[in-house]
Amino acid sequence: MESRASETGTPPAVGPTDGQLVAQVLGGQRDAFDILIRKYQRQAVAVSYRLLGNTHDALEVTQEAFLKAFSSLAMLQKPDAFGGWLMRIVSNLSLNFRRGRKTRSQLPLDDLLATGDSPTGESAGGNSEWMARDDDPVHHLESREMGQKLKEAMAQLPEKQRLALVMFTIEQLPQKQVAEALQCSVEAVKWHVFQGRKKLKELLKDVL
Amino acid sequence: MDLELSITQYLDASLSPAEKSALESRLASDPQARELLEEHRKLNQLLKASPAPELRWDLLAKQISAAVAQVEIPVEAETAPRMRMSWMPMALAASVLIAAGIAIRFIPFGGGTHPQGPIAGASPSSVAEIVGPRAELAQGPSEISVSVGPAGRAPDDSNLSRYSDDVISRPAHVTVASGINPVQDINALPFELQ
Numbered sequence: 001m002e003s004r005a006s007e008t009g010t011p012p013a014v015g016p017t018d019g020q021l022v023a024q025v026l027g028g029q030r031d032a033f034d035i036l037i038r039k040y041q042r043q044a045v046a047v048s049y050r051l052l053g054n055t056h057d058a059l060e061v062t063q064e065a066f067l068k069a070f071s072s073l074a075m076l077q078k079p080d081a082f083g084g085w086l087m088r089i090v091s092n093l094s095l096n097f098r099r100g101r102k103t104r105s106q107l108p109l110d111d112l113l114a115t116g117d118s119p120t121g122e123s124a125g126g127n128s129e130w131m132a133r134d135d136d137p138v139h140h141l142e143s144r145e146m147g148q149k150l151k152e153a154m155a156q157l158p159e160k161q162r163l164a165l166v167m168f169t170i171e172q173l174p175q176k177q178v179a180e181a182l183q184c185s186v187e188a189v190k191w192h193v194f195q196g197r198k199k200l201k202e203l204l205k206d207v208l
Numbered sequence: 209m210d211l212e213l214s215i216t217q218y219l220d221a222s223l224s225p226a227e228k229s230a231l232e233s234r235l236a237s238d239p240q241a242r243e244l245l246e247e248h249r250k251l252n253q254l255l256k257a258s259p260a261p262e263l264r265w266d267l268l269a270k271q272i273s274a275a276v277a278q279v280e281i282p283v284e285a286e287t288a289p290r291m292r293m294s295w296m297p298m299a300l301a302a303s304v305l306i307a308a309g310i311a312i313r314f315i316p317f318g319g320g321t322h323p324q325g326p327i328a329g330a331s332p333s334s335v336a337e338i339v340g341p342r343a344e345l346a347q348g349p350s351e352i353s354v355s356v357g358p359a360g361r362a363p364d365d366s367n368l369s370r371y372s373d374d375v376i377s378r379p380a381h382v383t384v385a386s387g388i389n390p391v392q393d394i395n396a397l398p399f400e401l402q
Contacts, residue, residue, distance in 0.1 A: 025281065025282075026281075026282065028281055030276075030277070030281055033273075033276060034269065034273050037269050037272050037273055037276070038265070038269045041265060041268055041269055041272065042260075042265060045260065045261060045263065045268075046260035046261075049260055049261055050260075055261040055263075058261070059263075059268070062268075062272070063271070063272050063275055066272050066275075066276060067272075067275055067276060067279060070276045070279055070282065071279050071282055072282070073282050074282045143257075146254065147257075147258065150254055150255070165255065168220075169220070169252070169255055169256070170255050170256060170258075171260070175222075190217070190222070193216070193220070194212075194213050194216050194217075197216050197248065197251060198212065200251060200255075201247055201248065201251050204251065204254070208247050208250045208251060208254075
């Protein structure tokens, strides 16, 4: 399964590996980190968005995650696992973010939202559009209700199941990267995904 | 494999061709399996229905890069934390040794001499005397040898009979112990030259 990061201006598969880029940064080449930012920013925003429910907070967390990753880069034991390590930082920061949720204005959200492509119905308060977007108001309302139910059901899952579902099933990150992010084996990722799906199906049996 | 697990892995396209074929055969003949598949398919659609925000990624990258530019390149920190980590076990070991040394010096030993603990006012040097067994040369044989062979009852036991061939074919003589400390010749070769 391929990461969706490749859809968004990500550098092509050929080129320096993450491990080489990390080594270059540690060797003093700051530009190498820009490549890592472009490669992983979409994943970071998407994962954080799924966990926090709004774009503004996801952007805050994403920037903070990259800053943390940069300043801790020398501590990274397996430089080739940068992607999974970054997703671990993103998920940890996202899960901690609600405790100290605060509004900062470092990132001008309006400038960053692509025109006409932002998820409709979203506000900084945390709503999001979960189902297909169309102009049918009834469908729109049903979609929003369904989305809210899904959100509530997801919140009831154990943390690892929720993270596994977000990263693997929804964002379609490679299983190995998810395993690195969750600090478990690929088999354990499959198991968390399966258990998460089973529990979600039970919680949403009235609407499925 | 559990049917529901197979179905979820089927939707993730992570089943092997053989597993996929087996599941599809079952789906063709089992309405309950098809119903389970349909439920998971709907859940999948629901999970994937929400689009992630679309942003001006180039602009975001520049902003993050500008924020990162305020942070010093972690080159200097590269060696220090690793050195600190490599010294950590040694420091821990040194602490344990120091603590053990202090303990041997001051903690009372001597078995039944002072069963109630150290005597108040006794000097530490007087209670730290250790009396232990003396090393003595073993008087027994240099080797204890045991013969191993098929037991008479083994073929009669239904659980063991399938191993009887192994028992018969195994080495029949094994040295299991040495009664005295061998003299080790460090110049001796561990094998014989032909």
